[in-house]
Amino acid sequence: MPFRGPGRPRAAGLDERVVAAALELIDAELPVTAGRLVERSGVSRAAIYRRWPSLADLVAAALDRGREPLEIPIDGDLRSAIFESFLGGAERQPSTYSDERMRQRLRLALADRALQRAYWDAHVSRRRVATLTALRAGIDRGVLRDDLDVEACVDLLGGVFYYQLVVRGVPMTDADALARCRAAFDVVWRGMAAGSA
Known part of the structure; x- marks a missing residue:
């Protein structure tokens, strides 16, 4: 029992x-x-x-409802898998997680630091694990530099895509946004690659 x-x-x-x-x-x-x-x-x-210990924790849980956990296969081409994971997270939101829900999440979290922290602790920090794991696999394989700060690299890579969605306000289905993301990702990847130091 x-x-x-x-x-x-x-x-x-x-x-x-x-x-x-x-x-x-x-x-x-x-x-x-x-x-x-x-x-x-x-x-x-x-x-x-x-x-829920607080209303912020409850609202964070509600705002994450309908989002799929991030999974990145690490047995193949890591560069493509990581790029697709960021693109897929932005492009393939399930029907239960609308664009308006994402915008509400941003508005509410920016207006309330307790909610922003609760959302980070309960959801964002866990969603980062797949990317951290993929980057560490790249280091172990000798594909990526062994002196990488993987936490900083996840922030940097995430920023490439969030900038398009949040600052420029364009979806990842926009060809120009996708091209900008790909170009920026390539710059970051070259800096992370083994032998680039």
Whole structure:
């Protein structure tokens, strides 16, 4: 029999009802408050706070709903796999994760540092693991420099794509944006490649 921690067992479906209520509020551009969540979900305030330590944590979970985990195959051409992972994440958002949801995530996180931190801790930092793993595989194979700061490289590579989406405001389906990303990625890759120091 599996171990159950202290406290009451979780009732099936409560988490989903609360997250769905939070998304309704977010999509309606209404503030996510405990009172509104209770009213829309039918879940008590105490039950909500038993599941999420803060409303920022709950909103972060809601904003990530519908996003697919990032996977990068490391057994083939790492350069292409890493490039496609960034492109694929921007280009193939599932239908449950709309462009408007992404824009709401950016607006809300930039307006609320606690939410920005919660989203980073619970979701972004985990999504980076696949890229970090792929870069480390490149170092192990001798494809990439062994003195790379892989955390900084993930920031740099991510910035190439986010700049197009967030600053320029163009999708990755735009041919010019794709060409800019490819050119910038090539510059970064040459700097990371073994023998480039």
